[in-house]
Amino acid sequence: MIHFAWPGMLLCLPLPWLLARWLPVARPDGAALFVPFAATVAAQGTLGASPRPRWRQLLFVLIWLALIAAAVRPQWLGAPEPVPTTGRRLLLAVDVSGSMATQDMAGGYSRLQVVQSIAGDFIRRRHGDQVGLILFGTQPYLQAPLTTDLKTVDQFLGEAVVGIAGKQTAIGDAIGLAIKRLRADPAQAHHAGDTVLILLTDGENTAGAMPPLNAAKLAADSKLRVYTIGVGAPVENGFFGSSGNTDLDEDTLKKIAAATGGEYFRANDAGDLRKIYARIDQLEPAAGRDQWYRPSSEWFAWPLTLALLLSVPAVVLRGRS
Template identity: 35%
Template sequence: MIEFVYPWAFVLIILPLAVTLFAPAYKERKSSLKVPYFARLVDVTGEKPQSGAVLLNRNNLQRLLIAFSWLCIVTAIAKPEMIGAPINQEKSARDLMIAVDLSGSMSVEDFTLPKMINEVTSDGNNSNTITDKKQHINRLVAVKQVLNNFVKGREHDRLGLILFGDAPYLQAPFTDDITTWQALLNESDIGMAGQSTAFGDAIGLAISVFEQSNTQNRVLIVLTDGNDTASKVPPVEAAKVAAAHDIKIYTIAIGDPSAIGEEKVDLDVLNEMAEITQGKSFQALNSDELLAVYAEIDKLEPQQFDSLSFRPRVSIHHYPIALFVSIYLLALFVVNLRIRWQLIQQTAQKSSDGVTHD
């Protein structure tokens, strides 16, 4: 399919016709002979004297070539483009922010993973085998492992990362570079944001980051293992502001509800926050439950896409230009060949006349 960027340029096709009709004829002066008996010659021949110029006349083939060449020039000015087949592109329609608690209580080693042992086989190769024994890891290590698996399946989402302790910090703005996001998560460590838990302030920071995004589907996943003790804005009030900005919050409690003090998780507050924002609240006491939580979130928040369809456009205006140049060069070649042929004939005629005279 071909389209023209400047279709109005085809109005120029009538320009040569307008010049032919309204512009004065082109006259070319040529040398002439002067004779002393010009008046007597006029009387004898009966011809009327004309001005010393002749009009150039073209044959039909020349007119056709000139018209076709002008059509090529006008077509190039109109800039034809070849329109390709439609191409559909999909991009993520959602921004997903993950807030991770780095308070001191995340160092508690109450998460378990299957223990891997390294065995040497009979052929001398090493192999990893899963045993019934469990290895204990701290809460942050468990969160990192499960998060890394979680984000691998969300390669089309734009991910952000907030780390919070005494205060929240934006570790990674929204990005579709999953590898960089994982590197920034893995570099985080317990206590690097302080020992307390500023849960509500982390939600406030997420709201401000979401406000700089144009995506309407906004999801915040918050992982915490303790009670809010350092926020300037209570978590429930922050959740109300998040709901006003169409942000859905999923809260994940990874602490022990039976604990006391700062390490105690206020499940009632987490449930209320999720309910206010039309999200959901989860509780994970081990790595298996945490993995199940993310699987559930995958079901609740399937990936959404904005489709963008476009047709590739390739300019082909150089083709009529190349055709015009080819016609011009071919015409020059034919004219030059014709002149040479006439010269050869004239030379042969002179030679034959000389032989006959002798």
């Protein structure tokens, strides 16, 4: 649609008429030159300028209208488009060790399948953020680097399978890989405090070269906030009721979160996990959720060019009129 950026310039439209209407006619000022044959000239014709030709008046009107049309700055606005903003940087570290095949969080679905569904919804909500994906088992792997292409990250998470990175669990190495990737990014200095790691696991650290708490200290030094999520249904323990997931090292996960300024969450089922990701959405809101812009094309050059072209005959033919 057409839009005028400076519509106030239309107030200048009657300016030539106002000047001609209210300003007095210019009169010669100072001593007059005596010309002996002036009387003869006066007798042959009437002194004064001849009236301006009508075509020339029309030409000046067109030039002025074209200048006003350029001054209001016409633009063509396109359809609204989302702004590709750069907000927070989120890395999701997801445990794909052998125990993630356990079907105890929702009927007929494994822990990993529940995580894929709920974390996938979380990823798709992060408009304006850069999201990356780390899959870890015995070793961690960067499945998707930080990117605004949320659809691809969601796809990579959905394609993950249990055991793809080994059967054991290397929590410390997963945190270490996240730190390494962030330090390798030259933009890290500009995102201090806006970088988050969400680490999800159902077990304890049983592999890897870096102890989890040492990795947490390095993460704190790198200003990387770590939110830890422990998943798995509680295990019944006879007369004493539920004793929790016996493979889950909740104490270490709590210390990792506390050392980095994050939080620890416990998910016993799919409902708990959905609430956890909603809570993280509140703690770390997406930056560019409702930002849009309309691309515009400037059209002022066309009437300005017309005014310049019309001024050529107005000047060239002046002496012939």
